[in-house]
Amino acid sequence: MKETLWQGLKRRLLADEVRRQVRAVLQAETDQTFTLGTHAAAAAVHERPFSERREALRQALEAWRVNPLARRIVELTTQYVVGGGITFTCEHPATSRFLHELWQHPLNQMSLRLPEWCDELTRSGNLFILISTDPGGMSYFRAVPAGQIDEIRTRPNDVDQPLEYLPAPALDGRESPAWQAYHPLEDCPQADGSFRPVMRHYAINRPVGCVWGESDLLPVLRWLSRYANWLEDRARLNRYRTAFLYIVRSRFTSEGERLARQQRLNAQPPAPGSILVADENESWEVIQPHLEADDANTDGLAIKKMIAAGTGLPLHFLAEPESSTRTTAEAAGGPTYRRFEQRQAFFVQVVGDLLGIAVQRRALAQGNRPGGGRVNPHARIRVHGGDLSARDNVALGLAGNHILAVVTQLRDRGLIDDPELLRVAYRFIGETAQVEELLQRGRAAPPSGVAPRGAGGFPPGKVDLLSGEAKQEVLT
Structure with a gap:
């Protein structure tokens, strides 16, 4: 059956409209929308989708940059975990000398890099360390932002055995080669004596069966945004509540006379507290907005409590004295110190692992070359964190x-x-x-020469647990 002229015209018009709408949608498509709801082929079932993970990393970094509370939360973790200093000891003399040389090397400067690493670990939940080693066996550590890693490829039957890390494509679309994961049994010098760069990945807040960790800020990003909006609204409301205008009423013979009077007043507006003298033909009035700005401290405190609970910090750590008693503050600090202690133990293990890799590569670089100063790859390295309190x-x-x-x-x-x-x-x-x-x-050990203390007996007096000084006994 032949189509009529009207049917053919309608078909062509509809086809053009469909093509126009499809073209508009494709032009507006981005990486965030195109990959929405997708998973990588080798990703675990419980892993966040690629687009959600990238968006979470972006939001956490943006909050750290612009939100004072988010910046303070990350700083508090770093100050307690790394602020007291990270030190190490090794009983093997040659290994100890090499570790001190590595620690203070101008291209490492570990004392300056550790706070940055702790910030990255807290902010993104992931810490990627690229390890490069020269033919002499000196290793250099570089932290790679988590946002520059697109995918972590692991063994099919074990997510805890990574194989390689795929970086994000460059701005011009070119793909960079993948970084190989470090495997101690497969790590060896190449033909020219150099080592290929390898990467280590450390994650916190990682669900079982997942590869990627999650930021400490992720559960409170929404509440940080709400608190910032609430505070901005309160500041804007208080600003407009104190605003006012003058209305000058008088009898003018013409519109030009009124405009001239208004221009004179605008050029020299009366200052607050000044005295105005007007005749009976002119009257002054003040108008101001009657905004109902009720006390909203309870609302702000509720939002801040949600932020404090999500980050494991007491309110007085976030400039909000919930109570004026020292007992309440001490009781609230107990779980927080335990959390910082756990994070410090994890970070100390990270540093010890990296130092162990550096010693292993140094031993491989030395090989069977004659001479002293050989490191011991089996020497025990003890890493110590600073006191929390x-x-x-x-x-x-x-x-x-x-x-x-x-x-x-x-x-x-x-x-x-x-x-x-x-x-x-x-x-x-x-x-x-x-x-x-x-x-x-x-x-x-030889005798110290100090007379031994008598058997038994408790130390006399009492000690203040806060200051460590002896308490003065009060006689009644």
């Missing part, structure tokens, strides 16, 4: 002082032996120790 040291010292009096009495009565006494004493002062090694070193 001086009050903890006072409490631990007091606990160790008291428990030492108890275990000394037990040892004198033959109820425990020397290893048990040493183990309990070190446990109560919050330190870990190799008991047998300490006993051997103690037996080999």
Whole structure:
């Protein structure tokens, strides 16, 4: 059946309109909308989609840049985790010298880079460290932003064994080669003696079965935005509430006379507190907006409590004194210090792992070359973090002082032996120790010349847990 002239015209018009709308949609398509709801082929089921992960990283970075609360949350974590300093010890002399050289190398400057790494770990939930090694065995560490990594390829049966890291394409569309993951059994010098760059990935807030971590700011990004909007609205409302205008009423003979009077007043407006003298033909009035700005402190405090709960910080850490008593502040700080302690233990492990990789590569670079100064790849490296609170040291010292009096009495009565006494004493002062090694070193050490203390007896007086000073006894 042949189509009529009207049907053919309608078909052509509809086809042109469909093509125009499809072209407009394709031109407006972006990476964020085109990949919405998609997953990588090798991604885990519980992994965030690619577009959501990129958007979360972008929002966290933007909040850190423009929101004072977000910046302060990240700074607090870094100050407690790294602010006290990260140190290391190694009993092997050559290995210790190499580690100090690596730590202070101008291209490493680890003391300056560690706070940046902690910021990146807290802000994005992921820390990518690129390790480059020269033919002499000196390693250099560079942190790669999490936003520059598109995909982490792992073994099909184990997400904890990464194979390579795919960087994001360049602005001109060119794809960069993937960075290989570090595998100690496969790492070896190339033919020219150099090492290929390898990457290590560390993640926090990572669900089981996932590869990517999540930012500490991610649960509170929405509330940070709401608090900023609420504060801006309150500031704008208070500004307009105090605004006012003058209305001058008078009898003018013409419109030109009125405009001339208005121009004179605009050129020299009356200052607040000044005196105006007017005749009976002119009257002044003041108008101002009657805005109902009720007390909204409760609303702002509720939003700030949500932010504090989401980040694990007490309100007085965020410039909001919830209570004026010291007891409340101390009780609120307990879980926070425990959280910082866990994060510090994780970060210390990260630093120890990187130092271990550097020592392994140094040993491979030295090979069988003759000469002294060879590092020991099996030497134990102990990394130590700074104290979170001086009050903890006072409490631990007091606990160790008291428990030492108890275990000394037990040892004198033959109820425990020397290893048990040493183990309990070190446990109560919050330190870990190799008991047998300490006993051997103690037996080999020369006498100190200090008279031993009498058996038993508790330390006299009381100690303030906040300042560590002896309390003054008050006689009544």
